[in-house]
Every structure is written in structure tokens, then in C-alpha cells.
Amino acid sequence: MKRLLLAGALLTAGLSAVAQSADTTRLRGHIVALTSTPEPRNYLHEASLNQAADYIRAELGAAGARPTEQPYEVKGRTYRNILGHFGPEDGPRLIIGAHYDVCGEQPGADDNGSGVAALLELARLLGRQKGLLYRIDMVAYTLEEPPFFRTPHMGSYVHAQSLRQAGVPVRGMVALETLGYFDDRKHTQRYPVGLLKWVYGTRGNYLTVAQKFGNGRFGRQFARRYRAAAALPVKRFKAPAWLPGIDFSDHLNYWHFGFPAVLLTDTAFYRNQHYHEPTDTLARLDMRRLGLAVDALLAVVAGP
Template sequence: MVESDKQNNGDQLSQNQRELADKLEEDVRYLSEYIGERNMRRPVRMEKTAAWIEDRMHRAGYSVTRQTYQIQSGAFQGSSADNVIAELKGKRNPEEIIIIGAHYDTVPGSPGANDNSSAVAVLLMLAEWFKDSSQSRTIRFVSFANEEPPFFKTEDMGSYAYARKAKENGEQIKAMIAMDGLGYFSDQEGSQRFPLPGLGLFYPSTANFIVFASRVADRDLMNKSLDTFRKSTELKAEGVALPGITPGVSWSDHWSFWQFDYPAFMITDTLPFRDPNYHSPADTAERLDYHHMALIAEGLKHIISSLASG
């Protein structure tokens, strides 16, 4: 989105929303500029990122835990990685759990401003908002390790290790939301592409909207959440429920929860289908639209409140 468009959008925000946008940008810049590339090739930076998220959650008032797991195969076999977990215990139905997740690693060579500092920043803001709230169900805010290749769609993803342990423990996860790439938007016609040519007949070709994506089995959960989002924010949002084998539909941490029959969907700007600097050294903070991210955060706040009230 060109700068003039960002400014016009910013003029329409409330003072609270502008402050939120500034805070989101601060967190994205910390992750992508101060820490930078973070993956198992750079274990010190992975630890620095996990420790920073842990500290932020502590300062928000949470008791924070880490789930440490061992990588089972490949070049990093035997290495350990950490998921960072902050929990808000439900008041009436604490055994019923809502998971809000975002991965904190990047591909090699990328600072990962959009993928996935943008979602981590929103995750932290959501956790701060909910700390003093009273919800029926338990809410967990989880920062996952190792979503990116070479771990992508393997048992060595942090989210897979988490979902597997949850299933072993008999946990009742009622919904999981994976946030992945929330910051890149454009008002240029033709800026939005699709994994299947036919989808372009039903969805906008301008990348100025956010997408909710799920497998067909979780369509009702996704549609309910999409409806809540649309009622709570002016940001355009589209929903798509397709077979899990469709390119793009399963490309994040929600895939891991599907493997254990937990309902889950993704919220995303669609990453490679619109962002020209996806998975590249040019995935930098100044490209992102923090005003839109502020609206996404507010919409997600209403979704979580609705899901956790059950």
C-alpha cells in the first residue's frame, strides 16, 4: 500500500487504534530488526526470541511455561526447541480450551517482519487485553517454534509437538486459530493471486482484505468467527473452506491440530499469494500496514471473546 493510502487509512482510526498500530510496529521492528533471522541455524536468536516473548507475557501478568521438545529427524536431530505458553484459566468451563497461536521462527536469510513478526505482535497484544478478563473457557496464547522449512508439515513443528501432547493429555481444544502473515496489504488492482485459478471468480483481485481459511470440516467454526470479525471491524475479510490438500489452505500451524482432530483455522494476508517479498531478505518492517493490523487485532479480540464465552 502506498504511503498516502496508509496515511488516509490512519486518519480514520481512533486515538486508541493509532496507539495500537504504533505498538504493533514497535514489536515487529524489535523482532525483525533487533533480533532478525531466527531459526535452528541460529539457536542463540531462537532463545533470545523465546525469552523476549516469555518476558513480555510475564510483564503482562501471566505465569508462562515452555514446552521443550526434541527434534526427531534431519540435520537438527537431537536439538531441542521451545513453545512459549501463557494461559488464562476459564472460570466456568476451564477444561474447554481456545488456542491462539503464531510461530516465531523465520526462514533462513529473512528477518521475517510479515512472516511472522506481524502475528507474534498481534498475539502479544491480544494476551495483554485478555489478562484481566473473565472468560468461561480457558484461553492459551502459544508462540510456536519451527513452522518454517525444513520442519514445515512434519512432526518436528512446534505446533505438532504441542497438539500431540494435548491429545495425549486428553485436552478438550474447542478451537485453534493460527495467525500467519497479518501485515501486507495493497490497493493495486491485480495484487491478489489465488492458489486455484477459479477462486479469482469469487474473491477480490486487490489485496486489501484479510482471509480466514479452513478445511471443510471446520467451516462452521470459521464462518462463525468470520461473521464476528465482520461485525466488529471495517476491515474487509473473506472466508474460504476447502479440502486440506488445496495449496495454501493448510500452510501454517493449524495443520498440526488437524492431525489430531482438533478444529482449527488460519487467519492470514495469504503471504505468497500477494506479498512479493515473502520468504526473502526484503521481508522488512517498513512495508507493513500497521493500521490494518490494529483492526485485525481488534477483530480477533471479539472472536476470542465469543469463542471463550462458550
């Protein structure tokens, strides 16, 4: 009888673990939805951007988040950040963000359909968690790409500024940027400084947690915990803020307003030759490893 009870307990635990793992079919479906808009989801095609935004809002709501919007105007046009949060209403919050716009006339499956898909799948898994200890805000940003990159028109700038102005306490921010492209062959990974290949290797088969020097305890803890939780290789990269690539996403705006932030990425153009090209398609992405990236995120952000 004891053996039967033990077997049942192990089975239940196993089923629970499976239930809390990322669903690669859902990840794929999110990327299909984002890359199937009538026109590429860039700042010139408001209808396609809004279609993507509406999809993200609906998925956050279905996951159990409390969805809201942050609209703002740029040159007479309205653009929208889409937000959803889990956990307590009050207290310090963790920001998990990914931009949903693309650069130019391309589908943007990796940049940044993969990041948004990870955001939405993480939201679904967080919706199943009980007793989250702190507030987690999921934010899908608009206008990350040129010509608005490094301007106050970036959706992440608007969001980070609103937190600072409202005096909201922030534990930290994680930017999800290009998470689905991997290549196990040698000499497929490049670096802003050539000598780094001797430290990190030449195979594009890992994720990177990147942050600047002086990023505080949050960055150190996130990098350590994420690497420990991940079932795929993870490199920790810390460098001066001026090093090319270290601030090439939405986390730079949280740095600007004094919040600790990290970048989780497959390193984008340092690996993916299809970056910002019409060939950045779903067929080139690795859904299994994207799912593992989400599983590690859940382990970190749902913990204490």
C-alpha cells in the same frame, strides 16, 4: 444535570473503547524486537531463536498471562514453544497460535513477525478483560518453517500432540500467519485457482479466514463473528484440505489430531512478493490494519 451525567458516561465509554483497542506503537515495537536479533531467527541460529523466545515469554508475563514453556529436542538441539494462558484453569480451551521462527536468512517481518506481534498485543488486551468464560491459551511456536514444515518437529505438532495425549478438551484453534501486508491496487492478489479472482477480487486489501471442509461448527462461528467484528474487509474461504495454501501453517497439526482449526492470514505469498525474501521488512507493513485485525480478534475471543 442529566445531560452532564450522560456526557460523562459517554466519555467514559469512549475512553474504555480506546483502552481496549490495539496499540500500533506496541505492534511495531514487537516486530522491531523480533527482526533485530543478531542473526535471523531460524533453526540454525539458536541464540537468536532463544532471544525471540525470551522476549515473547516476558511480554506474555507482562500482559498478565501465566507463562510456561514446552521445550523439545531435535537432532540434539533444544527448541522451545512459549505459552501463556488466560481465564479459568479448567474446561475447554481456545488456542491462539503464531510461529516465531523464519525461513532462511531474512527478517520475517510479515512472516511471521506480524502474527507474533498480533498474538502479544491480543495478550495485552486479554489481560485487561474481567471474567473470561473459558480458558484461552496463547502459543508461540518454533520450527514451523522448512526444513521442518509438515514434520513432527514443528512446534505446533508437538503442542497439538500433547493436548491429544493429555485428553485436553479444545474448543478450536486459530493460527495467526502473515497479517500485516496489504495492497489496494488491482491485480495484486493471486489465488491457487485463477477463477477465484472473480469471487474474491484482485486487490490485496483484505484478511482471509481459511479452513477446510468438514471443520465443524467452530470454524463457521469464528469466520462469521470475525467478519462481523472487523473494521476491514474479511473473506471467508473454505476448500478441500488438498488445495495449495489451505494448510500452509500451524493449524494443519491441529487438524491432524482431530481439533477444529482455522487460519487467519493476509494470504502470504499469494499477495506479498517479499515472502521469504530479505525484503520482508517492517517498512512494508500496514500497522493500522494490523491493529484492526487484533481488535476483531479481541471482540471474538473475549466474547461468549
